[in-house]
Amino acid sequence: MHGYQHEDLPADELARQEDLYGPFTQSVRELVDATLRTTVDEEEVRRAQAEIEAVTARLRASTMEGSYGVRYSSDGTTRPWGNAVVGLRNPVAPPLAFDRHPEGRATSDFTLGAAYEGPPGLVHGGVSALILDQALGEACGAGGRPGMTGGLTLTYRRPTRMGRLRCEAWIADRDGYKTVARGTIGDADGATVEAEGIFIVPKWARGLFDARNTDRPDRFE
Amino acid sequence: MHGYQHEDLPADELARQEDLYGPFTQSVRELVDATLRTTVDEEEVRRAQAEIEAVTARLRASTMEGSYGVRYSSDGTTRPWGNAVVGLRNPVAPPLAFDRHPEGRATSDFTLGAAYEGPPGLVHGGVSALILDQALGEACGAGGRPGMTGGLTLTYRRPTRMGRLRCEAWIADRDGYKTVARGTIGDADGATVEAEGIFIVPKWARGLFDARNTDRPDRFE
Structure with missing residues (x-):
């Protein structure tokens, strides 16, 4: 099985998802950079970790199974939003x-x-x-x-x-x-x-x- | 210039940094996965984004200039903690x-x-x-x-x-x-x-x- 998932989204729903997940994912990219480069004291690092763990737990209250994959619409457009280089929803991607x-x-x-x-x-x-x-x-x-x-x-x-x-x-x-x-x-x-x-x-x-x-x-x- | 930075750390300080930054960075890796796979509602995503931005701002109160680089001790051991594949402090690294x-x-x-x-x-x-x-x-x-x-x-x-x-x-x-x-x-x-x-x-x-x-x-x- 190739695993490409057919998922038609109305234009306004597609725009809503881009407007929601684009800035959200970008905020995690900024956190990744700050995590690597911060020199704040130990107490502040531990406090940040506790808050991050709490956010992660709330986000995991509901998740998709497995990875995002690549989803495509009937008009032929695709959403490779989990892709490690270009993924809109992937904080590892620059993107x-x-x-x-x-x-x-x-x-x-x-x-x-x-x-x-x-x-x-x-x-x-x-x-x-x-x-x-x-x-x-x-x-x-x-x-x-x-x-x-x-x-x-x-x-x-x-x-x-x-x-x-x-x-x-x-x-x-x-x-x-x-x-x-x-x-x-x-x-x-x-x-x-x-x-x-x-x-x-x-x-x-x-x-x-x-x-x-x-x-x-x-x-x- | 090769940019490798000589930084001798006493064994207990090295252990302290590993114990602090290892779990902290791992918490951000978990957040990266949750960010990509969450299906919680829009309000929850926006709340997560606001909290992440607040944590990032606090971590950025004090940061190193540029990247982590590779630091080495007089005994020849190195800390490639910013490395994109093996970096202890890099959430992009699996590691x-x-x-x-x-x-x-x-x-x-x-x-x-x-x-x-x-x-x-x-x-x-x-x-x-x-x-x-x-x-x-x-x-x-x-x-x-x-x-x-x-x-x-x-x-x-x-x-x-x-x-x-x-x-x-x-x-x-x-x-x-x-x-x-x-x-x-x-x-x-x-x-x-x-x-x-x-x-x-x-x-x-x-x-x-x-x-x-x-x-x-x-x-x-």
Whole structure:
């Protein structure tokens, strides 16, 4: 089973959820940063912990089973709100917002702070890999060729400093159910990390793919 | 500048910090999961947001400048507490704890929940890349050959389901300042993702490396 969940939401309900969960999740991202960087005294830390535990208990009074998953509407739009890179409801996600172009290209400007650190002051090399995996997949999806990652190769040209960054990805080659995508992460001085990946249309989605149902490119990302 | 910060802590102060920040950060990880999965009503979400913002404001009354970085003691132990994979103080980190073996091998058993999702019910392919980058670096460090990632290649054998997982990494080849490491992530049925990476001793650390100062293998991870 692919696990994608059909859930039609009226436009006003979708807007209500975005307006509710977007700022709520962002408040937890701010807390994540403060948790990592605070230097307040022990008593204050313990008090914060007790209050956080109380909030968590109230939020857990009612929860969905398992993970958020990816939900889609009859018009073909999707809500990957649990996604670790772009998820509106996922505090682990920075989150990135991608501009997607139908020729098979995706770009995003974003900021990475202290929670994404590897070496001191630098973005974790694996975080760059995480973001590039998503970016290459977005480019494939934008071009009507969504798929699961089959292989990914990263080349680290120079260190990536935390702060304002940009990633770009594009389809480089098309071959049946396989798509090759390339991309970069970089700063104002150019690319710091380059990536190439192979994305494969999963078996359960090939009928849909064969029917060239490209008006729903997001369906199986 | 490499940015590694020398900070000697007496054993009892180190224990105090671990006992304070470990559970505190874990409480925020639980909140992250609850934030993503809650289905409580709108009023309760707004109340949670207000309380979280109040806690964040109090924690921000005093913060370190920039990120946590990596701090080391005179005995060679390090505290990568801000690290996105293993950081004790980083709520984004699952966190993984590695067993390190001096022949150049590192292993970790860990659990990934809803915050690390990509496709529905599955670990984000980029999260596997993130964890494998760290694991390969840990293997290099364990073998006295720490370095920065120069290149990383991932091969996805089959989907990785969320839940209990294991990663293993080992040094495969040694060549001057370069180390080749390999590793896998997998479940009870075996490997789901394989990785190979090249790790390079940074220029500023080569004097230390040449002196075979291998009793401080963690110093420049």
